[in-house]
Amino acid sequence: MATSATVEEQAKLVETSKRLAAFQAVKDYLLPEYTRIGIGSGSTVVYVVEAISELGSAVTSKMAFYPTGSQSEELIEAAGLNLQYISKLPAGQQLDVAFDGADEVDDDLNLIKGGGACLWQEKIVAASAKQFVCVADFRKLSTRLGMAWKKGIPIEVLPMAAPRVLGELQRMGSQNPRIRPGLPGKAGAIVTDNGMWIIDAPFPPLLLPKDIEAGSQTGNSTAGVWTVDALADALIKIPGVAEIGLFYGKNGLQLASGAQKPVAAYFGMADGTVEVRTPSS
Numbered sequence: 049m050a051t052s053a054t055v056e057e058q059a060k061l062v063e064t065s066k067r068l069a070a071f072q073a074v075k076d077y078l079l080p081e082y083t084r085i086g087i088g089s090g091s092t093v094v095y096v097v098e099a100i101s102e103l104g105s106a107v108t109s110k111m112a113f114y115p116t117g118s119q120s121e122e123l124i125e126a127a128g129l130n131l132q133y134i135s136k137l138p139a140g141q142q143l144d145v146a147f148d149g150a151d152e153v154d155d156d157l158n159l160i161k162g163g164g165a166c167l168w169q170e171k172i173v174a175a176s177a178k179q180f181v182c183v184a185d186f187r188k189l190s191t192r193l194g195m196a197w198k199k200g201i202p203i204e205v206l207p208m209a210a211p212r213v214l215g216e217l218q219r220m221g222s223q224n225p226r227i228r229p230g231l232p233g234k235a236g237a238i239v240t241d242n243g244m245w246i247i248d249a250p251f252p253p254l255l256l257p258k259d260i261e262a263g264s265q266t267g268n269s270t271a272g273v274w275t276v277d278a279l280a281d282a283l284i285k286i287p288g289v290a291e292i293g294l295f296y297g298k299n300g301l302q303l304a305s306g307a308q309k310p311v312a313a314y315f316g317m318a319d320g321t322v323e324v325r326t327p328s329s
């Protein structure tokens with residue numbers, strides 16, 4: 049009984065933390081004059097939509113909300129917010145801001161995403177926004193990708209290419225990459241909103257430029273030890289890979305358009321505070 053109460057208490061703490069992060073992020077980054085808002089996927093984004101709804105229709109009725117997949121589409125509709133699609137965003141125009149969760153965030157605001165099988169549309173929406181804001185709970189706050197999230201980097205693949213991609217990943221040093229199975233009771237692989245499969249590819253914790261500068265690591269692929277950027281650049285080039293769950297590259301603040309990294313990551317902490325991580329340069 050004591051164990052089950054502890055598990056329940058932990059689950060409640062995590063939910064409270066997600067909600068705290070989401071409400072603070074919306075307060076800081078959703079300005080009333082904004083008209084185009086990206087809404088990501090996952091359980092933390094539910095609280096983003098709740099926070100937005102609480103602003104009231106006088107504010108939200110002038111806004112259009114762009115989902116990153118079927119889950120966020122349903123969330124937007126259920127909240128009575130105006131649904132719009134990124135495919136309808138005129139060329140050259142941007143969303144004002146996009147909010148999304150993450151599975152892990154490192155010191156440099158690189159992200160692992162796709163734990164819930166959404167990542168491709170998420171990356172398109174994030175890169176379409178002037179500002180991408182990440183919301184998460186304390187479990188996601190990390191220093192190097194792969195230290196907290198042990199399930200591997202989610203990689204969206206064309207199903208017919210999956211065996212070959214698995215072979216490539218092994219060659220690159222991934223430890224036991226696997227095609228993600230469907231939900232319990234459903235035979236076969238999980239199928240994404242885009243009709244693709246997901247491979248989860250574990251790698252040793254991914255290095256940052258500061259690790260290389262420190263001279264202790266080489267960041268090459270020989271022992272499956274990679275920097276975030278080198279691994280991401282190599283993964284995306286594998287034929288059959290549609291998109292990868294590494295959000296990386298230039299800092300959001302340095303590159304207004306096309307950035308995959310957030311301008312800020314909000315973490316609800318276990319003590320009831322919110323920690324905000326922003327780019328250091």
Ligand SMILES: O=C[C@H](O)[C@H](O)[C@H](O)COP(=O)(O)O
Nearest residue numbers: 090091092149162164165166
């Ligand atoms: O595929 C799912 C998305 O990338 C989510 O944003 C990510 O997994 C975080 O989800 P949650 O907020 O449920 O932890």
